[in-house]
Amino acid sequence: MAVRDASHDWHRSRVWELEVTGGAHRYVKVSPSVKFFTRETRAYHHVVPALGHSRAPQLLDSRADDLALLLTAAPGAPAPGLGLTSDEWRAVHAQAGMLCARLHEAGELGLDDRAEAEGSLEAAADGAEKYLARAGGRLTGGEQQLVRDYAAQLRRVGQVPLGYIHGDNQELH
Known part of the structure; x- marks a missing residue:
């Protein structure tokens, strides 16, 4: 082995x-x-x-x-190492989108998952200041205010449809 x-x-x-x-x-x-x-x-x-x-x-x-x-092992090969063309990358992203859509529609959330999902908008809004602090001086005052405005909007969204999401959906480099 x-x-x-x-x-x-x-x-x-x-x-x-x-x-x-x-x-x-x-x-x-x-x-x-x-x-x-x-x-x-x-x-x-x-x-x-x-x-x-x-x-x-x-x-x-x-x-x-x-x-x-x-x-x-996951089926297939990691896309970043394959030297894909633009059209092939579009196909990869289309397939990823299809799989994420299936994931979103995978059925009713269990009680633990539902509680976490219901709190996710509030958690995202609460996290805005933490991420602004991490960004430091890389954002202008206007950009910081934009983030704060969007965070405030998250608190007013109200109920949204809940479903499963992939917590780490990204290309691996």
Whole structure:
């Protein structure tokens, strides 16, 4: 068996790729917190099946004591390393959009997921000042005010349709 660190360029990312007997690949992922472990485990059990067979990694096992998940490899190859043309990138993004739409429509949210989703607009509004502080002097006064205005609007939106989302939908470089 061969083991390779497959963590992302993020200080809390802890992922290892395992090449097991027969050349199959598995991933061990250690979640950064109980909250993330619980959320991801629930998603693999109840939401990922809605994406369709072979469209996402499958959860093979998990260990709550260690916040660890054992996953199959995702089908396909990472797009950023393929040297895709503009048209091919559009097709990749169209497929990602289709999968996200399936995820949004994966069924009724459980009670824990519903409570988190209901609080997400308020949490986003609450986070605006934190992100403005991180931006420091990179934003003009007008840009800072624009962020504050949008944060205030989030507090007035009212009820919105709730659904599952992908919390880390981005291209990997």
